[in-house]
Amino acid sequence: MTSEQITIGKSGAPPGARPRWLKFIRKYYIAYLFIAVPLLSMIAFLYIPMIISFWWSLNDYSGLQAARFIGLGNYIELLTHDKVFTKSLVNTTLFVLMGMGIGPTLGLLTALLLNQKARFQTLFRTAYFLPVMTSLVVVATIWVMLYNQNGLFNTILVDLGLSRVGWLSDPRYSLFSVVIASVWQGFGFETVVFLAALQSIPKEFYEAAMIDGAGAMQRFWYITLPSLRPVIVFVYIIGIIGSYQVFDQVYVMTSGGPVYSTSTIVYYLFTKFRDLRLGYASAIAYILFAILVIFSYLQMRLSRER
Amino acid sequence: MRAVSKRPRHNLRRSLIYLVLAVTSILMLVPFYWSVVTSFKLEQFVFTNPPQWWPNPLTLHNYLSVLTNIPFPRYFANSVFVALATTLGHVFFDTLAAYAFAKLTFPGRDRIFFIMLLALMVPFQVNLIPLYRIMAILHWTDSYAALIVPNLTSIFGIFLMRQFLLSIPNEMLDAARIDGCGEFGVFSRVVLPLALPGVATLVIFTFMNTWNDFLWPRIVLNSETLFTLPVGLAQLQMKNTSNQAQIMAGTVLTALPMILVFLFMQRQFIEGMTAGAVKE
Numbered sequence: 351m352t353s354e355q356i357t358i359g360k361s362g363a364p365p366g367a368r369p370r371w372l373k374f375i376r377k378y379y380i381a382y383l384f385i386a387v388p389l390l391s392m393i394a395f396l397y398i399p400m401i402i403s404f405w406w407s408l409n410d411y412s413g414l415q416a417a418r419f420i421g422l423g424n425y426i427e428l429l430t431h432d433k434v435f436t437k438s439l440v441n442t443t444l445f446v447l448m449g450m451g452i453g454p455t456l457g458l459l460t461a462l463l464l465n466q467k468a469r470f471q472t473l474f475r476t477a478y479f480l481p482v483m484t485s486l487v488v489v490a491t492i493w494v495m496l497y498n499q500n501g502l503f504n505t506i507l508v509d510l511g512l513s514r515v516g517w518l519s520d521p522r523y524s525l526f527s528v529v530i531a532s533v534w535q536g537f538g539f540e541t542v543v544f545l546a547a548l549q550s551i552p553k554e555f556y557e558a559a560m561i562d563g564a565g566a567m568q569r570f571w572y573i574t575l576p577s578l579r580p581v582i583v584f585v586y587i588i589g590i591i592g593s594y595q596v597f598d599q600v601y602v603m604t605s606g607g608p609v610y611s612t613s614t615i616v617y618y619l620f621t622k623f624r625d626l627r628l629g630y631a632s633a634i635a636y637i638l639f640a641i642l643v644i645f646s647y648l649q650m651r652l653s654r655e656r
Numbered sequence: 657m658r659a660v661s662k663r664p665r666h667n668l669r670r671s672l673i674y675l676v677l678a679v680t681s682i683l684m685l686v687p688f689y690w691s692v693v694t695s696f697k698l699e700q701f702v703f704t705n706p707p708q709w710w711p712n713p714l715t716l717h718n719y720l721s722v723l724t725n726i727p728f729p730r731y732f733a734n735s736v737f738v739a740l741a742t743t744l745g746h747v748f749f750d751t752l753a754a755y756a757f758a759k760l761t762f763p764g765r766d767r768i769f770f771i772m773l774l775a776l777m778v779p780f781q782v783n784l785i786p787l788y789r790i791m792a793i794l795h796w797t798d799s800y801a802a803l804i805v806p807n808l809t810s811i812f813g814i815f816l817m818r819q820f821l822l823s824i825p826n827e828m829l830d831a832a833r834i835d836g837c838g839e840f841g842v843f844s845r846v847v848l849p850l851a852l853p854g855v856a857t858l859v860i861f862t863f864m865n866t867w868n869d870f871l872w873p874r875i876v877l878n879s880e881t882l883f884t885l886p887v888g889l890a891q892l893q894m895k896n897t898s899n900q901a902q903i904m905a906g907t908v909l910t911a912l913p914m915i916l917v918f919l920f921m922q923r924q925f926i927e928g929m930t931a932g933a934v935k936e
Contacts, residue, residue, distance in 0.1 A: 380839045384756035387749045388809040395806040399783035477681035485868035487886040488911045500703035598870045635782045
């Protein structure tokens with residue numbers, strides 16, 4: 351005990367005092383220790399790769415030879431010369447528009463039906479929600495079989511006296527076929543979210559409206575919809591952000607074909623990665639990022655307005 | 657008079673609702689049913705007109721072939737191992753960090769948390785390619801480490817758990833500290849047990865995402881012995897498009913574990929999936 355105090359005393363500091371940095375560490379080290387792994391993981395696996403990726407996007411880089419700086423060359427080529435990228439961008443946007451047009455609407459309709467205090471509510475809900483739990487690869491594999499030239503859908507069409515449809519082989523229908531499979535997989539999520547939101551609307555609102563003589567349509571329009579607004583914003587933004595990243599279904603069902611009719615942004619990025627055009631693929635990733643940032647910003651604005 | 661006339665209309669409306677619910681539910685289940693039925697058919701009866709709604713003859717041949725000719729048991733073991741390891745990491749690291757962000761004060765806390773929230777906006781595709789190179793430099797490509805280590809924590813998990821821990825009263829933590837608990841003791845003896853419902857949500861969310869993950873495992877794995885179920889299934893589907901019955905057996909085996917867990921823990925699943933949507 352004494353020897354330590356003596357050495358400190360010799361240096362002129364008051365006895366018993368410790369350097370400030372040591373005090374700081376003693377007081378806070380445990381908190382920093384608790385966040386250390388997520389923090390380092392975020393820096394090593396997210397922020398550093400993100401910066402590297404941005405640098406690569408400004409380079410002609412294959413991963414094999416040294417990178418060659420070309421400024422905005424990749425971006426210019428993507429946006430002005432690359433027809434397949436433009437096609438992928440349009441396809442993805444169409445995928446988002448169709449999916450978001452159908453999915454949340456189906457979700458809201460089923461939630462409204464389920465909310466009618468229906469018996470077997472859990473049973474029905476399970477049926478809608480089951481595909482949400484299922485991996486997209488599984489879903490895509492099942493739908494490839496249903497869409498087969500001699501598959502169940504075409505068999506039914508033939509039985510009805512109609513002709514077969516090239517669901518995935520005809521470029522006019524392929525993207526829409528992928529949309530249908532994706533909506534089937536995903537809308538149960540929206541059902542469940544809307545149902546939870548519907549159940550949290552106070553009953554008094556409806557009772558008061560009934561006393562005032564409001565009809566069913568009016569109650570839906572003036573009570574249900576406004577109460578659901580924050581959830582609707584959430585569902586659409588999350589849905590748009592997720593749909594813009596569509597990949598698994600495309601990979602399994604069509605590999606982007608036929609004639610690029612189902613090529614999407616991330617699928618195209620994947621093919622460029624496979625072709626070792628790493629700089630070019632990074633630029634695609636950053637264009638996707640820019641699109642998503644716009645929607646994230648929109649969400650922040652819209653959910654703050656509550 | 658009115659009461660009398662209202663009744664039948666009410667019943668009609670109810671029956672209509674049930675009818676719509678029943679028909680749409682059955683339509684939702686048809687693709688599942690069709691894949692299960694197909695998996696028990698002989699190859700030549702997969703695409704018949706009229707369709708075979710029940711396998712005749714019923715065969716286990718496809719399952720035997722998937723389990724012996726293709727390393728599906730190995731895919732299954734890989735999926736279980738990776739999902740469990742990742743989930744354990746999340747429960748420990750996410751909750752620990754969430755505790756620090758929710759209940760401890762330290763310089764830079766809010767700034768660091770904000771930087772983490774910003775990172776939530778970055779789509780995985782942006783860091784995908786450099787991450788692959790980092791794995792290559794570490795000699796981790798084509799290994800379990802590449803699947804597990806970059807995914808040991810998640811910012812969303814920290815955010816979720818922080819929301820949960822904020823509701824724990826500080827007095828309980830102070831009481832434990834007075835009783836001589838260190839911060840880690842407070843965490844493991846007081847915070848973790850109180851946060852169990854949140855942990856259940858986190859477990860389900862993480863396990864499901866890892867189990868179903870496709871893009872990253874598809875890119876980072878080459879050896880068939882390391883494939884997870886979705887990667888193995890996608891490979892099976894692309895390799896022999898001729899035998900749909902066998903592919904369906906693989907599909908059923910891939911989907912079944914998740915569906916079984918879901919049926920037993922439905923409430924937690926739905927809470928886990930909708931967390932953040934309604935609660936805020």
